[in-house]
Structures are given as C-alpha cells and as structure tokens.
Amino acid sequence: MPNKIELNNISQAYYIKSSETNKKVKFYALKDFTLSVSDGEFVVVVGPSGCGKSTLLDILSGLFKANSGSIAIDGQIVNGPALDRGFVMQSYALFPWRTIKKNVEFGLELKKIPKKERGEISASFIELVGLHGYENRYPYELSGGMKQRVAIARALAYDPKVLLMDEPFAAVDAQTREKLQDELVSIWQKTNKTIIFVTHSIEEAVTLADRVVVMTENPGTIKEIVPINLPRPRISVEAGISEAYSAFVSRIWGLLHNAEESFESARL
Amino acid sequence: MKKYISVIVVAFFFLIWEIAARLNILDTQFIPAFSTVIKETLAMAASGDLFKHIFASLLRLFFGIGLAVLISLPLGFLLAGWTPRLSAFLNPLFTNLSMANPFTLIPVFMLLLGMGEVSKIGIIFWVTLWPALFSAISGVRQIDPVVLKAARAMGASGVKIFFAIILPGSVNRIFTGVKSSVTLGFTVLMGAEMIGSKAGLGFIIFTSNKNYNIPKLYVGILMIAITGALVNLLIEKMQKSIVVWEENVDRIM
Structure with missing residues (x-):
C-alpha cells in the first residue's frame, strides 16, 4: 500500500535574538524532517514546547511554505491550503x-x-x-x-483525507479530555481518516497513537519513532492502566528527557 | 427594570425644572418653565413648523452620515486588511484631522463649498467620517487571527473571507463607531445650520436666540436632544438585531 503522506527533508529556520549575546542566531524549528504516514494511520508527534511541532502542522496545512523540502499527499505535492486536509486547533x-x-x-x-x-x-x-x-x-x-x-x-x-490536530485537547479539563480522546478514537475508527496529532502530553500520545514520533528541540528533528502495538481501548475503567502502557509512557518520557539533556549539554 | 429607572430619572429632572421655575428659583426670563417649553413645542407641532425643521435636519444628517459611512467602511477595510503598513503611516494624520475642532472648520467649509446645502452636509460628513473610519479599522484589527487561520486552512478565497469573516467580525465595533458619529453629527448640526439656512433644529436655536424668543430656543435644544437620542436608539436596536452572537452584557448585569 502506498504511503498517504510523504514528508521529505522539511527544514524551517527562524532567526531569533539570543538573550546572552544579543546577536541573531539561527533557530531550526524543523531540520531534515522526513516521515511517511500510511493511509488510515494515527500518528502522534510529541516533543518539548518550541520543538517545531506546530510549525510542522502549519506547513502540512499549506498555510506556510517550508524553507526547503516537500510534502506529498497521495502523490500530489502540497502547494497551499485545500479541503483535502482538516485542521483542528487548540483554541477551537x-x-x-x-x-x-x-x-x-x-x-x-x-x-x-x-x-x-x-x-x-x-x-x-x-x-x-x-x-x-x-x-x-x-x-x-x-x-x-x-x-x-x-x-x-x-x-x-x-x-478531508487527512486530519491535522494541533494540541486540540490542551485547553479542556482532564475529565473532558479523556472523554474527547475516547470519542476521537471511535470517530477515527468509523471514518478511517489519516490523523497527524500534535501534543506535549506523553499519556495522550500513548493513548491515541499507532506510532509516536518523538522530537528534539532546536534543531527540530525526529529522535525516535515508537510504534504502540497495544490493543484498543488502551485505558478502561475495568482493566485500568496496563503495565505495557506504563512501559511505553516511561520509555517516551526517557527519550524526551534525554533529548533535553543532550540539548542542555550542547548549549554548555 | 433599567429602562424604567432611566424614564423615572428623566421625568424627575423635568419635574424639578418645573418646580424650580414656578417657585421663581429660576429666572424664567432666561430659563422658562418646562411647561412653557412644552406649550411652545405643541404650538409649533400644530402648525407643522416643528416637523419641517426636524425633517430638514434629519435629511442633512442622513446625507452627511450616510456618505461618511459609505466612504469610511471600504476605506477602513482596505487600510486595515490589505495595507496595514500604509494604515500605520496614515494613522497620526487621521488622528490629527479628527481632532480639529469642527466649529472652527465651519467658516472654511462655507468658503470652499458656499452657503448652501453642500457645505452643511460637508461639515457633518467631515465630523462623522472619523469615528466610522476608526471603528472600521479597529473592527478589522480585533478579529481573532486564529479564526482567519481556520478559514484560510480550508482554502477560503479572499471574497469568502471578506464576507464570512471580516464583515461579521467587525460589524459590532462598526455599529459602536456609527453611534459616536451620530452623536457628533447632532452636536455639529447647530453650527452647520447657523448660516444661510431656512429650516432645521440648529436654525431654530440660532434665530430664536437672535430674536430673543427664549421658549423657542429651548424647543430647539430639547428637540435636538430627543431626536438624537431616538436615532441612537434606532441604531442600537439594529445593532442588537444583527449582532446576535455575542453574550448580552445587559443580561448578566
């Protein structure tokens, strides 16, 4: 089966003023970001804030053009916004x-x-x-x-063929959030959409994703892709939270923290 | 409830006025009793004179404010939406122009546009243009960029974005601006109708003052206040019937 979405070497940099030297420095929101998503797949992108997750969705939506790289959906190069993608934002x-x-x-x-x-x-x-x-x-x-x-x-x-979701449940309370996650999974199963979902919550990623893309910050690159091969529903009142689920959470947690540590040491 | 209270307050004001005149606390030569003013108003209404004056003034205001709105809205949308940088450059100029005292400009308008209707409508236009223009500009600017982003992400065209986002997104602010325009229009009416007019509420005030017809002078003052309030009320009703999607502040308080 051909891939639904192909992201090829996407790079996007901004110039920001460094607080220490007051000089403009190049900040890579995304660098050589390459990812293939297959039809009907639920991909969740996690990473520290400012790692370029939202930039990724803005570029996927066609609202912004990346400095370099290309995106194809069903083999068609993305040139701008269109109704083949749906965009759900944090602030509704x-x-x-x-x-x-x-x-x-x-x-x-x-x-x-x-x-x-x-x-x-x-x-x-x-x-x-x-x-x-x-x-x-x-x-x-x-x-x-x-x-x-x-x-x-x-x-x-x-x-739309593809649903782009930018931290859609970050602004609602925890209970509503769990409910919305359940509903989203059932809607996804019913409609068979391809979903790219961005969040900073590891639990949310493990609850929803077929694959979790763990990102690093500056440069925004893929640290690791973690397939979550757990049966759904992954959290239920009867079964509670399984050990396998917790293992995924702590593994991604470890990846994210390593990423931050290596970034800290790179800065020092 | 709030409505009744304001009616009672106004009625109370007229009552105090009447009592003060009857008890000779007021010098009725300069401030006649409220009942005297009402009597004069009724006499003018009976002869049809009153309505002739109100109509003349309303017609001038209609053309002046109408023209101001017609020009300021597209201009405001253009400046705020398509040329934000130009708008930033022009803003200080606009602010200064809008601050010019309209009464000092009346002679200039008379010189440039003559003594006829054109200069009267012109001065009303000039004064009422600014609140309408500023409200259109700020109306566009205060639209949530996230909402625009949502529409653009769906590939909406410029025309669709204008009619579905910009226009409804700024209409409430524009109404508020037009209300300020109307208030200012009524304020400047008196000056605009001072010279070379044969009818109008400002004309009543000006000629009564010259002829020392004090009760009639108060008829003019009262009528400007009442007509102005009624026109504003009408616009407010329109605003409330159009902008139905915002939480009504009155209801909460």
Whole structure:
C-alpha cells in the first residue's frame, strides 16, 4: 500500500535574538524532517514546547511554505491550503457569528455543496460528535469541550483525507479530555481518516497513537519513532492502566528527557 | 427594570425644572418653565413648523452620515486588511484631522463649498467620517487571527473571507463607531445650520436666540436632544438585531 503522506527533508529556520549575546542566531524549528504516514494511520508527534511541532502542522496545512523540502499527499505535492486536509486547533477557532450548524457547514459552502445536502451532512456530523440539539446555538453558549467537538465536526464535514490536530485537547479539563480522546478514537475508527496529532502530553500520545514520533528541540528533528502495538481501548475503567502502557509512557518520557539533556549539554 | 429607572430619572429632572421655575428659583426670563417649553413645542407641532425643521435636519444628517459611512467602511477595510503598513503611516494624520475642532472648520467649509446645502452636509460628513473610519479599522484589527487561520486552512478565497469573516467580525465595533458619529453629527448640526439656512433644529436655536424668543430656543435644544437620542436608539436596536452572537452584557448585569 502506498504511503498517504510523504514528508521529505522539511527544514524551517527562524532567526531569533539570543538573550546572552544579543546577536541573531539561527533557530531550526524543523531540520531534515522526513516521515511517511500510511493511509488510515494515527500518528502522534510529541516533543518539548518550541520543538517545531506546530510549525510542522502549519506547513502540512499549506498555510506556510517550508524553507526547503516537500510534502506529498497521495502523490500530489502540497502547494497551499485545500479541503483535502482538516485542521483542528487548540483554541477551537470557531466562527463566533455562525451557529454550530453554520460553523460545520463552512467547508461545505467552499465546496459549493447545495444547501439541502449541506444540512444533511452537517446534521450527521453534529450527531457524530454528540451535539444533536445544539445546531442553532452560538459558540459562546458552549463549553470548551463542546466547542472542540464542533471544531472536529467542522473539520470532518467536508470529508478531508487527512486530519491535522494541533494540541486540540490542551485547553479542556482532564475529565473532558479523556472523554474527547475516547470519542476521537471511535470517530477515527468509523471514518478511517489519516490523523497527524500534535501534543506535549506523553499519556495522550500513548493513548491515541499507532506510532509516536518523538522530537528534539532546536534543531527540530525526529529522535525516535515508537510504534504502540497495544490493543484498543488502551485505558478502561475495568482493566485500568496496563503495565505495557506504563512501559511505553516511561520509555517516551526517557527519550524526551534525554533529548533535553543532550540539548542542555550542547548549549554548555 | 433599567429602562424604567432611566424614564423615572428623566421625568424627575423635568419635574424639578418645573418646580424650580414656578417657585421663581429660576429666572424664567432666561430659563422658562418646562411647561412653557412644552406649550411652545405643541404650538409649533400644530402648525407643522416643528416637523419641517426636524425633517430638514434629519435629511442633512442622513446625507452627511450616510456618505461618511459609505466612504469610511471600504476605506477602513482596505487600510486595515490589505495595507496595514500604509494604515500605520496614515494613522497620526487621521488622528490629527479628527481632532480639529469642527466649529472652527465651519467658516472654511462655507468658503470652499458656499452657503448652501453642500457645505452643511460637508461639515457633518467631515465630523462623522472619523469615528466610522476608526471603528472600521479597529473592527478589522480585533478579529481573532486564529479564526482567519481556520478559514484560510480550508482554502477560503479572499471574497469568502471578506464576507464570512471580516464583515461579521467587525460589524459590532462598526455599529459602536456609527453611534459616536451620530452623536457628533447632532452636536455639529447647530453650527452647520447657523448660516444661510431656512429650516432645521440648529436654525431654530440660532434665530430664536437672535430674536430673543427664549421658549423657542429651548424647543430647539430639547428637540435636538430627543431626536438624537431616538436615532441612537434606532441604531442600537439594529445593532442588537444583527449582532446576535455575542453574550448580552445587559443580561448578566
């Protein structure tokens, strides 16, 4: 089976002012980042803050062009934003002046889908994220968790092949977060999307991912790719947290901390 | 509840005015009793004069403010959305122009545009242009960039982004600016109608003052206040019926 997404030698650097020398220094958000994602795969990227995880998604979305390297989805080179990718952000980014229904239909309007069909599609995705009955509410009337459900429905409604998620559950409380993780896994299993999910939470990565990409900071490169070959659901009330699960968590924890230590020593 | 309180406060003010005049605490030669002013108002209303004046003023305001909004909105969107750097350069100039006292500009407008309607509408236009323009610029600027990012990530076109994001995202701020414009328009009306007019609320004030018709002078003052408040109320109603997606602050307090 061909790969869904091919990231080839992506590099993106910024010039930032060093606090010690006050000189401009080159900061590599991403350096020679190469990754293949197969169809229907759930890939989670973890790394210290500022390691270029979000930059990676911005480039994947087509909003920014990397300094060098290329991205291909289904063999097609990515040249800009398009409806073959859905983007879910940490701060929901709902349109405050649109009802929930109209928010979910935004991408469908761009696709020029007739009104009646739009209504049917949005209804089914609002149902999918469990917000039936909230169609005509405005975002300000919803809690954080509900807003993120709307954002997910909005990103799924126009049927993208790939879902890009930038720390989508970082702003909600722990309980809601677990619930949303469960829901996301079941939506993923139902819709068979390819997901690239960025987080700084190791537990979240182990709970969700087929493969966890562990990143280093400056330069933003791949430290290691850890396949999580655990049956789903990985956390349940009955079974609790398995030893295998904890082993993955501590292994990734170790990788991340090693990464930070080596970075510290490189700076000294 | 809040509505009733404000009605009671206004009624109380008129009552105190009336009592003070009756008890000769006020010099009724300069400040006639409220009832005298009302009597004069009713007489002017009966003859149809009052409505002629109100209509003349409203027409001037309509053209002046309408033109100001028509020009300032596209200009504001253009400056804030497409040429932010130019906007930053022009901002100090705009601020200075907007600070020029409108009453000192009236002679200039008379010189340039003559004594007719054009200069009157012109001065109203000039004064009301700035709040509308500033509100359009700041309205665009305060749109959450994350929302724009979401629309762009879906590949929305510039036209779609304008109508689906920029316009609804700034409309509340623009309404607030237009309300300031209307208030300023009514303020400058009196000066604009001082010279060379045959009708208008400012004209009433100016001529009554010249002819020493004090009750009529107060009719002019009262009518400017009332019409201004009503027009503002109308715009506020429009704002509330359009901007339905924001939490109503009144409801919380």
